[in-house]
Amino acid sequence: MMPAAVLFGGSMHDFEIAQSGGHEGRAAWFRRGARAAFSIPGLILVSAFVGFAGLARDAGLTLAETVFMTGVVWALPGKVVLVGAILAGNGLPAAAFAVALSSVRLAPMVVALTPEMRTAKTPTWVLYALSHFVAVTSWVLAMDRFRHVPRPMRTSFYAGLGSTLVLGNMVVVAAVFLIAGRLPPAVSAALFFLTPMYFLTSLWGSARERAGQVAMILGLALGPVFHLLTPDFDLVAAGMVAGLAAFGIHLVGKRRHQA
Amino acid sequence: MTFTAIDAWWWPYVFILVAGWLATDFWRFLGVYLGGRISEESELIVLVRCIATALVAAVIANLVIFPSGALAGTPLLLRVGAGIAGFLAYLAAGKRVIVGILVGEATLGMGLLVFP
Numbered sequence: 001m002m003p004a005a006v007l008f009g010g011s012m013h014d015f016e017i018a019q020s021g022g023h024e025g026r027a028a029w030f031r032r033g034a035r036a037a038f039s040i041p042g043l044i045l046v047s048a049f050v051g052f053a054g055l056a057r058d059a060g061l062t063l064a065e066t067v068f069m070t071g072v073v074w075a076l077p078g079k080v081v082l083v084g085a086i087l088a089g090n091g092l093p094a095a096a097f098a099v100a101l102s103s104v105r106l107a108p109m110v111v112a113l114t115p116e117m118r119t120a121k122t123p124t125w126v127l128y129a130l131s132h133f134v135a136v137t138s139w140v141l142a143m144d145r146f147r148h149v150p151r152p153m154r155t156s157f158y159a160g161l162g163s164t165l166v167l168g169n170m171v172v173v174a175a176v177f178l179i180a181g182r183l184p185p186a187v188s189a190a191l192f193f194l195t196p197m198y199f200l201t202s203l204w205g206s207a208r209e210r211a212g213q214v215a216m217i218l219g220l221a222l223g224p225v226f227h228l229l230t231p232d233f234d235l236v237a238a239g240m241v242a243g244l245a246a247f248g249i250h251l252v253g254k255r256r257h258q259a
Numbered sequence: 260m261t262f263t264a265i266d267a268w269w270w271p272y273v274f275i276l277v278a279g280w281l282a283t284d285f286w287r288f289l290g291v292y293l294g295g296r297i298s299e300e301s302e303l304i305v306l307v308r309c310i311a312t313a314l315v316a317a318v319i320a321n322l323v324i325f326p327s328g329a330l331a332g333t334p335l336l337l338r339v340g341a342g343i344a345g346f347l348a349y350l351a352a353g354k355r356v357i358v359g360i361l362v363g364e365a366t367l368g369m370g371l372l373v374f375p
Binding site for chain 1: 290
């Protein structure tokens with residue numbers, strides 16, 4: 001097992017700088033944030049975006065639409081749900097509802113991250129602007145690395161990290177989109193398989209409690225069932241039924257634990 | 260009002276902005292606004308995480324069971340088997356996502372070599 005600092009591309013050097021206080025400017029911390037994107041979690045995220053580009057192209061989206069979606073939505077689950085809704089021919093309200101349901105979890109993530117970056121002098125608009133970069137990977141990296149960043153420099157660090165991840169993956173998506181049509185079928189199949197494989201594993205690992213894992217298993221089982229039963233509303237129906245059931249099991253388990 | 264309902268260059272972008280950007284950044288902005296007012300541990304947040312996880316899981320299952328494009332030409336059992344193999348490898352490797360992805364892809368690739 002590698003120590004976390006190696007896994008996340010950190011080093012004692014950064015730590016010593018953090019200890020010595022904020023002599024350096026914001027540009028230096030912005031660059032350090034940008035460099036933090038080049039790490040194992042960053043690499044895994046790139047593989048997920050390679051898969052997403054293939055998925056979006058296959059769903060009939062254009063290069064410009066896919067790159068635009070990558071920049072404005074950013075969080076991968078929201079984008080995969082949006083492409084799923086487009087593939088299913090859902091209308092705008094149903095698609096927006098499904099994406100919103102899949103993205104509610106961004107609010108508590110931002111709630112957890114914002115106090116880590118805020119100082120008495122931080123302008124509010126900076127926090128709103130930076131919140132756009134919040135998705136699983138940048139959030140995990142930031143929460144891990146912030147201990148080594150002086151508090152007043154954390155907004156600059158996160159701006160470097162977030163913008164590098166977003167812009168870098170927009171370039172990745174565009175590049176994959178351009179070559180995807182020329183790949184042999186077996187390679188294309190492997191490309192499309194990246195998205196499910198990424199979420200099958202990362203979703204399980206990011207679950208904070210047992211209920212999240214129960215929700216994942218029920219969602220996997222009910223997704224195809226509702227796809228056949230209610231094709232127009234399958235994602236929202238499967239998400240609500242499986243999510244509420246998992247929450248119910250969580251409440252029953254908790255009550256039994258307390259009794 | 261589907262993605263292809265209006266035949267104009269701007270319609271897909273409006274669709275992506277409303278169903279994509281608005282539906283995600285709304286929650287991020289709400290998170291900044293709420294600041295420290297809601298706890299990560301509250302039961303409401305647990306419910307929110309359950310529904311979001313189940314919804315993404317449903318999309319994933321549909322991508323494997325009812326795929327489109329190049330994946331549609333592969334046997335269903337191979338796709339499900341590759342997914343299970345990758346997931347078990349991920350667990351066995353101490354929850355390392357990269358191991359799960361590599362084993363899942365390798366299983367799919369070998370299966371395609373054996374049953375082209």
